[in-house]
Amino acid sequence: MIKKILIVVFTTLALTLNVNAGSDGDLILKKNEPSEVKDCFEKINRVTFAFNQTLDGVIIKPVASFYRKLPSPAKTGVGNSLENISHLLTIPNNFLQGDFKQAGVNTGRFIINTTLGVLGIFDVAQYLGLTNYEKEDYGQSLAKLGVGPGCYIVLPVLGPSTVRDTVASAFNYLGGDPWYNITVVKDTQYFENSDYYYSKGASGVDFRAKNYDSIENLENNSLDFYASVKSLYLQDRQQKILNSKKIVNTQNDSDWEEISQ
Amino acid sequence: MKFRKTILVIIFYILTLSSSFSIEADVFIQSTVNRASKILSENLSKDEKINKLKIIAEETVDIRGIGFYTLGSIRKSLDENQKKKYSKLFREYFLKSFSSRLSEYTNPEIDVFSKDILSENYTIVNSLLKGTSERPEVKIDWRVYTKDPENPLIRDLIIEGLSLARTQKEEFASILNSNDNDINALFKTLKEFSKN
DSSP, rough: HHHHHHHHHHHHHHHHTTTTTTHHHHHHHHHOOOGOOOTTTTHHHHHHHHHHHHIIIIIIIHHHHTTTOHHHHHHHHHHHHHHHHHHHHHHHHHHHTOOHHHHHHHHHHHHHHTTTTTTTTTTTGGGTTOOOOOOHHHHHHHHHOOOOOOOOEEEEEEEEHHHHHHHHHHGGGGGHHHHIIIISOOOOOOOOHHHHHHHHHHHHHHHHHHHHHHHHHHHHHHHHHHHHHHHHHHHHHHHHHHOOOSOOOOOOGGGTTOOOO | OOOHHHHHHHHHHHHHHHHHHHHHHHHHHHHHHHHHHHHHHOOOOOOHHHHHHHHHOOOOOOOHHHHHHHGGGGGGGGOOHHHHHHHHHHHHHHHHHHHHHHHHHOOEEEEEEEEOSSSSSEEEEEEEEESSSSSSOOEEEEEOOSTTTTOOOEEEEETEEEEEEHHHHHHHHHHHHHHTTTTTHHHHHHHHHOOO
C-alpha cells in the first residue's frame, strides 16, 4: 500500500517538477541553481531551524566536541567505516544514473574494504587505485533524470533538504537502502535494528566534528545564519548532483560588469 | 630611420617595464597567504592580529566590488548617497567579519598548487589548507580579478566548491526580502554587526 502511494506521489512530483529525461548538464545546473530554489515554507523552516540549533547545542555539539578530541586513527577508522556502509546506497544510484563504470569501482571498493580493510576501518582500496569516492543518493538520481528540487525545506533533526530529496529519501525505507534492509527490515542474526540508527547518529556526529570550526565561525559571523546555511547547502547539493569539483558558475561575470574599479 | 628605431626601443622598453610589474595570480595569493600566516603565528593579542589582518584585506581584496556584487540587483536603484553609505558600512562589516574568521586559526598552512586562467579578467588559484588532528584538509580556491595585472584583487573564496561571495549575496537577499527590499533594514543590520 505504502509503495503504491509512493509511486503516485513520485509520479505526481515528477510531472509537476518537469521531468526531462533528456536534460543535459546545463539544464540540471539551472534547475538546481540555489537562487532559483524557492523557500515556500520559510516561516516553518525558520522555526525548525531554531529547534535544530537548540538540539545541536544540547546534544550534537557536545558529543562532536568530545569526538574530535579522540586520536586521529580512531576518527579516521570511524569515518572510513561509515563511508564504507554508504557504498551500499551509492552503488544502486550509480546504476540508476547510468554510471556503470563508477558502480564497478565502488563495488570493488566495498568488497576490498569490507574484507581486507576489516569492515571498512581501513581504506585499503585507495592504495589499489580505487579512489575518488563520491556519495550518491536517490535525490541525486532524480535530479539527474531532470527532476527539479522543488521547495527548500528544513527537516527536524535531519536538517536542510528539498521536497525532491525528502521524497526520494523515502526509497531508502522501502527497500532502496541495503543497509536498512539488513539491519532493520530483515531479521538477520548478524545485525540489530540499533546498528542502523547508531550508524546514522555516528554519521551526523562525524560530519559535525569535521566541520566544527567552520560551523562555529559561520554562525558567529553571519548576518542571517539561516540564509547562509541554506545557500551553502544548496550550492553543495548542486555540486554533488553534477559530480563536479569544478567551480560551477560561482559568480556570473555579468553581475560585475557595471561595478567599476 | 633613426627616429623609428628610437620609437621601437621606447615601445619595447615600456612593454618590458610594464610586464615586469605584473604579478602572477598564484604568486599574489601565495604571498598574501604567507603574510596572513605569519601574523597568525606571531605572539600577538587577538586584537593586534585582527588589525594587521584588516590591513592585508584592504590591500588585497576588492571590498567595494564584492560589496556591490553582494547587494545584487537592488544596487541599481540606489542613489549616490545610499551607495556611499552602503560602501562604508559594507567595508566595516567585511573587515570585521573577514578578520574575525581568520583570527580563529593559529598558524594555518596553505599551499598554492595550481591556477586556472578563466579569462583576461579572472584567474582561479587553487590551494589546500593542510589538515590538523582536529579538522581535515580543506580545498580553497581564490577568484582573482586580474584586469589590472599590476594590482590583482581577490573577489571570492571558494571553500570546497562553496562560494563565500555567493553565500553572502544570498544572505543579504534574505535580509532584504524579509524587509520589503528596504535598504535601510540592511544598513541597520550591517551597523549592528560592526558595533558588536
